[in-house]
Amino acid sequence: MMVNQADPGLVAALADATEQAFREAETRLPPDVLAALRRAAAVETNRIAKQEFDNILENIALAGERGVPICQDTGVPVVYLSLPPDVPFSSALFEGVREGVRRATSSIPLRPNVVDPITRQNTGDNTGLGMPAVHVVPGDRLTVTVLPKGAGSENVSRIGMLLPSQVSGIQEFVAETMLIAGGRPCPPVILGVGIGGTFDMAAALAKEALLLPVDIMDNYEQELCEAVNALGIGPMGLGGDVTALAVKVKRASCHTASLPVAVNVQCWASRRASVEVIR
Amino acid sequence: MNLTTPLGDEVLDLRAGDRVSLSGTIYTARDEAHLRMMDVGIPFDPEGAVVYHCGPVVKDGRLLVAGPTTSARMNALTGFLIDAGVRGLIGKGGMEQEVVGRLRGRGVYLAFTGGCAVLAAARMQVTGVYFEDLGMAEAVWVIEADHLPLTVGIDAHGGDLFAATQEKAKTQFHQRFNIKQDTFS
Numbered sequence: 001m002m003v004n005q006a007d008p009g010l011v012a013a014l015a016d017a018t019e020q021a022f023r024e025a026e027t028r029l030p031p032d033v034l035a036a037l038r039r040a041a042a043v044e045t046n047r048i049a050k051q052e053f054d055n056i057l058e059n060i061a062l063a064g065e066r067g068v069p070i071c072q073d074t075g076v077p078v079v080y081l082s083l084p085p086d087v088p089f090s091s092a093l094f095e096g097v098r099e100g101v102r103r104a105t106s107s108i109p110l111r112p113n114v115v116d117p118i119t120r121q122n123t124g125d126n127t128g129l130g131m132p133a134v135h136v137v138p139g140d141r142l143t144v145t146v147l148p149k150g151a152g153s154e155n156v157s158r159i160g161m162l163l164p165s166q167v168s169g170i171q172e173f174v175a176e177t178m179l180i181a182g183g184r185p186c187p188p189v190i191l192g193v194g195i196g197g198t199f200d201m202a203a204a205l206a207k208e209a210l211l212l213p214v215d216i217m218d219n220y221e222q223e224l225c226e227a228v229n230a231l232g233i234g235p236m237g238l239g240g241d242v243t244a245l246a247v248k249v250k251r252a253s254c255h256t257a258s259l260p261v262a263v264n265v266q267c268w269a270s271r272r273a274s275v276e277v278i279r
Numbered sequence: 280m281n282l283t284t285p286l287g288d289e290v291l292d293l294r295a296g297d298r299v300s301l302s303g304t305i306y307t308a309r310d311e312a313h314l315r316m317m318d319v320g321i322p323f324d325p326e327g328a329v330v331y332h333c334g335p336v337v338k339d340g341r342l343l344v345a346g347p348t349t350s351a352r353m354n355a356l357t358g359f360l361i362d363a364g365v366r367g368l369i370g371k372g373g374m375e376q377e378v379v380g381r382l383r384g385r386g387v388y389l390a391f392t393g394g395c396a397v398l399a400a401a402r403m404q405v406t407g408v409y410f411e412d413l414g415m416a417e418a419v420w421v422i423e424a425d426h427l428p429l430t431v432g433i434d435a436h437g438g439d440l441f442a443a444t445q446e447k448a449k450t451q452f453h454q455r456f457n458i459k460q461d462t463f464s
C-alpha cells in the first residue's frame with residue numbers, strides 16, 4: 001500500500017505504536033537483560049552485592065505486576081524508526097513519534113524530564129527542541145524502537161579521540177570510564193562502546209550498541225567486560241564481582257589518522273522495546 | 280538487624296556492610312527541602328530521626344515510586360541535620376568525607392538500591408507532608424516505612440564502604456594497566 005506524506009492515519013498509528021513501546025519499555029525489562037541480571041545474581045559471591053541483586057529483582061517483579069515504571073528516572077526519549085520502502089521519509093514520522101511521547105508521558109505516566117538546556121525550563125511533556133531524538137534506518141517493516149535513557153548513567157558516558165597507535169589502549173579507556181563513574185551510574189551497568197567512524201559517529205554507535213542483545217558477547221567484548229569487572233565496583237558501588245552485565249561494541253571504519261572511542265554507560269534498568277506500526 | 284525509628288545508640292554498633300531492615304517514620308528531603316530547613320528550621324523532631332534522599336511521585340495520597348536520589352548533592356547541606364540529632368541518612372551513592380566525619384559517634388548512612396523505586400513504594404505509606412509548596416519532588420514527605428532493606432554504607436566509626444570500594448578499584452586499575460601516576464583524583 002502506498003502511503004502519502006500527509007496521511008493522518010500514519011501519524012496516528014505511529015503515535016499509538018510509540019506510546020505502546022514506551023509502556024512496554026518502562027514497565028518490563030527485555031528478556032535478555034532480565035536473564036543477564038538473574039545470571040549475575042547467581043554467580044555473585046559478595047554478600048552485600050547479592051542483597052543488592054535481590055532488591056533489583058524484587059523491584060523488577062513489582063513493576064511488572066503493578067504496571068508502573070521500573071525506576072523514577074523514566075529517562076529522555078531516544079527513538080529508532082525502521083522505514084520500509086513504501087513509507088516516504090517525511091515530517092509525519094516525527095510528528096507521530098512526538099505525539100506518542102506526549103501521550104506516553106501522561107498515560108503511563110512518565111516523569112517530565114526534558115528541559116531547555118540553558119533556561120532549564122521543563123516542557124512538561126518530554127518533547128522539546130530536537131527531542132525526542134529520532135533516528136531513521138531502512139528496514140522491511142515500519143517499527144518503532146524506544147530506548148528511554150536515564151541521566152545518572154548518561155552523565156558518566158565518555159568519548160575519547162585516541163591515537164591510531166592506541167588500539168591496545170581501548171580496553172584501558174573503557175575500564176577508566178567505569179573507574180571514574182564508580183557507583184554513580186547505578187551498576188551493574190551495560191556498556192555500549194562505539195569504535196571508529198568520526199567524533200559524532202562513535203557516540204551514535206555507542207548508543208546503538210545498547211540495542212544489541214546482551215546474552216551474547218564476542219571475545220573482544222568479553223575481554224572488555226572482564227577488565228571492567230576486575231575493578232570490583234559491584235552493584236551500586238558497594239563492591240562485588242559484577243560491575244558490568246555486558247559490554248557491546250559497534251564499529252565503523254575511520255580515518256587512518258584517528259581512533260574515536262565512545263562509551264555510553266547504561267544502568268541496570270536497560271530499557272528498550274520495539275513495536276511494529278499497524279497500518 | 281531490625282531498626283526502628285527514632286534511632287538511638289544502637290546505630291553506633293553498626294558497621295559498614297551490615298544489612299539492616301528499617302521500620303518507622305522517615306522524612307524525605309532533597310536539595311530544596313534542605314535549603315528551606317536551613318532557613319526556617321526543621322519541621323519534625325530531629326532527635327534520632329531518619330532523612331531519606333528521595334523525590335517521590337505521590338498520587339491521591341499514595342506513593343507510586345519512591346527510589347533514592349544521589350546523596351552527594353546534599354554533601355554541603357547535611358551538617359545541620361546531624362548536629363540537630365538526625366541519626367540516619369538514606370540515599371544512594373554515598374557522601375563525602377566531611378559527612379563521614381560528622382557521622383562519627385552519632386549516626387549512619389544507609390544505602391538503598393538505586394532504581395528500586397517500586398520496591399521502596401511497596402514498603403512505604405505517606406502519613407503527612409511539610410513544605411508542599413516546594414513541589415512534589417522537593418517537599419518533605421512524612422513516610423511510615425515497613426522493613427526497608429538497606430545496607431550500612433557509612434558507619435559511626437568512619438567506615439565508608441563506597442570509599443573503600445573505589446580505592447580498591449583504583450589500585451586494581453593501576454596494576455592492570457601498569458599506571459605509575461594518578462591521572463585523575
